[in-house]
Structure formats: C-alpha cells, structure tokens
Amino acid sequence: MTNALAGAAVPGLGWSWADLLFLVLAAVMLGAALTVVLNRDIIRSGLAMIVAFAALAAIYVMLDAPLVAAAQVLVYIGAISILVLFAIMLTQTKMGPVRLVFHRQAWAGALAAVVLAGILIAVVTGTAWPDVVGHQLHTATDALARMLFDNYVLPLEVVSVLLLAAVIGGVFLARRDEPRGEERPQ
Amino acid sequence: MSHSLDAYLVLSTLLFCIGMFGFLARRNAIAMLMSIELMLNAVNLTIVAFGAFVPALTVHASVIALMVIAVAAAEATVGLAIVIAIFRNRRTPLVDEYDTMRE
Numbered sequence: 001m002t003n004a005l006a007g008a009a010v011p012g013l014g015w016s017w018a019d020l021l022f023l024v025l026a027a028v029m030l031g032a033a034l035t036v037v038l039n040r041d042i043i044r045s046g047l048a049m050i051v052a053f054a055a056l057a058a059i060y061v062m063l064d065a066p067l068v069a070a071a072q073v074l075v076y077i078g079a080i081s082i083l084v085l086f087a088i089m090l091t092q093t094k095m096g097p098v099r100l101v102f103h104r105q106a107w108a109g110a111l112a113a114v115v116l117a118g119i120l121i122a123v124v125t126g127t128a129w130p131d132v133v134g135h136q137l138h139t140a141t142d143a144l145a146r147m148l149f150d151n152y153v154l155p156l157e158v159v160s161v162l163l164l165a166a167v168i169g170g171v172f173l174a175r176r177d178e179p180r181g182e183e184r185p186q
Numbered sequence: 187m188s189h190s191l192d193a194y195l196v197l198s199t200l201l202f203c204i205g206m207f208g209f210l211a212r213r214n215a216i217a218m219l220m221s222i223e224l225m226l227n228a229v230n231l232t233i234v235a236f237g238a239f240v241p242a243l244t245v246h247a248s249v250i251a252l253m254v255i256a257v258a259a260a261e262a263t264v265g266l267a268i269v270i271a272i273f274r275n276r277r278t279p280l281v282d283e284y285d286t287m288r289e
Contacts, residue, residue: 022188026197033201033224037208042217049220056227059197062188063238068230068251075255080223080262087216087266091279102211103282109210117203124195129240132191136238139248147245148252159256166260173267176274 022062029055040101046088050081064138194235202228213280215269219262226258 010020032055035048053076060069103109148156201224208221230251237247273279 016188018188022193030197030200030204033204036220036224037204037212037217042214045217045220049223052224053227056231059194059231060234063194063234065234065238065248065251068234068248068255071252071255075259076223076227080259083262083266084216084220084223087219087270090270091216091273093278101213103213106211109207112210113203113207116206117199120199120203121196124199125192129191131242132239133241135189137241137244139237139244143245144248148249152249152253155253159253163256163260166263170263170267173264174270 018062022059025055025058025062029059042088043085043092046081046085049084050077053077053081062136064136067139067141067144191235191239194238195232198228198231198235201225201231213282215272215279215281216266218281219265219269222265223258223262226254226261230254 009016013020015023029052032048032052036045036052039045039048053072057069057072057077060066060072205221205224205228208224209218212218212221233247233251233254237243237245237251269279272284276284
C-alpha cells in the first residue's frame with residue numbers, strides 16, 4: 001500500500017485511505033468472527049466464517065504478502081470452509097438449532113478470553129519490538145519460491161507427507177463400516 | 187495506523203480471544219473446530235505481520251504461514267472426520283453428551 005492514493009488523507013477524517021481500509025477490514029473480520037462464535041444457527045456460523053477468512057485475506061494483501069493471501073483464499077475459503085459446511089450438513093439433527101448453544105460454564109470461558117485479551121494487548125503495545133521498520137515490506141513471490149524449495153525443502157516434503165496421511169486418515173475415520181459377507185451379524 | 191505493527195498484533199489478539207471463547211463455550215463439536223480455525227488464523231496473522239515489519243523475517247514469515255495453512259487443512263480434515271464418526275455412533279454433535287466414560 002505504498003501508492004499515492006493509499007497515503008492521501010480521507011476528506012473529512014484525519015485518516016489516510018489505508019487506515020480507513022484497515023479499520024473497515026478489521027471491523028468486518030471481528031464482526032464475522034463474533035458471528036461464528038455467537039450465532040445460534042450453526043450453518044450461519046459456517047457462512048460467517050467464510051466472510052472472516054475473506055477479510056483476513058484482504059488484510060494479508062494490505063500486508064504485502066500476496067502468496068499467503070492467495071493460499072488463504074484457495075485453502076481456507078475454497079477447501080476448509082466447504083469441508084466444514086459439508087460436516088455441518090451431515091451432522092444436523094432434525095430438531096434444528098438446539099435451545100442451549102453454550103455450556104453452563106460459558107461465563108468462565110468469556111472471562112478467560114477477556115482477561116487473556118487484556119494481558120496480550122498490554123504486552124504487545126508495551127513491548128518495544130526490535131528491528132521493526134515503519135512501513136510494510138513487500139514479500140517478493142520469486143524470493144519466497146526460491147526459499148521454499150531451497151532452505152525449506154525438507155519441511156515442505158514433511159508437510160506433503162502429513163497432508164497425505166491426513167487425507168488417508170480422514171477417509172478411514174469417516175468411512176461407514178459396512179458389515180461384510182461372512183462377518184455380518186445374524 | 188495501518189503502518190504500525192501494534193495495530194495488527196492487537197487485531198490478531200482479539201481474533202484469537204474470540205476463537206478461544208468459542209472453543210471454551212460452544213457445545214457443538216463443529217463450532218469448536220471452527221473456533222480452532224479462527225485461532226489458527228490469528229496466529230497466522232501475527233506471523234505475517236511480523237514478516238511485514240521486520241526485514242530479517244520478511245520471506246521466512248510467508249513460508250511459515252504457508253506451512254501453518256497446510257497443517258490447518260490436515261487438522262480440519264481429521265477433526266471433521268472424527269466428528270462425523272462420533273456422530274454416526276452417538277447421533278448428536280454436542281460434546282457434553284459424549285459422556286460414556288463418565289458412567
């Protein structure tokens with residue numbers, strides 16, 4: 001976001017266009033995340049999760065990491081969200097949304113989340129991070145590819161084996177156990 | 187604001203805590219898995235934000251974020267398969283009704 005338009009101030013407000021875009025995306029993402037967590041209807045939670053992932057992909061673009069943004073769209077929106085939506089449809093009971101969405105101890109979870117948020121925000125705003133520059137650095141995709149297939153080639157292969165194992169394990173776990181031939185109970 | 191690391195870290199903190207609340211509070215197993223995905227995304231946002239503001243980490247952060255995305259995909263596959271397998275036996279997606287070992 002280093003072009004002239006992003007640096008210019010929004011008329012009427014004190015912010016630049018980049019700041020305004022960041023605030024809008026952050027609000028959309030946090031609102032969608034809250035909808036995921038709080039909505040009674042789980043299918044709406046799944047759809048709100050897609051909105052949160054899309055807003056996060058746009059934030060990755062603002063952070064000048066284009067390949068991560070593309071992977072976010074392809075993997076999260078394209079694969080994981082669809083997987084979650086299918087799982088929701090497979091596990092919907094006929095009664096519709098349940099009356100009690102949260103545990104009885106949900107207040108303790110809310111308290112823990114608020115306390116953790118307070119502590120983390122105090123820590124990250126109070127820490128002087130070393131070597132931080134005042135502008136976004138562009139992540140060059142060709143340098144990233146060279147790094148991925150040179151320095152990080154072993155982790156890449158391990159991840160590919162892990163994905164293969166996960167696919168086989170997922171199919172094995174979700175498979176319906178058909179009683180076969182002679183093993184069928186009488 | 188969009189040119190400071192702190193803004194992205196605070197945003198990531200809020201997303202992580204929303205996901206943590208969902209994981210602790212929801213009864214539906216798939217809602218808990220969705221909350222885990224939100225937390226993984228918050229961690230990824232932290233990694234990419236550090237990569238965008240620290241010159242020594244710029245390319246490494248994207249590599250690590252891509253690895254996290256791949257592992258998250260594997261986790262979602264196995265987790266949802268487990269939920270579907272349990273649902274086939276117990277006929278409910280609510281985790282507080284999985285109480286066979288309590289009795």
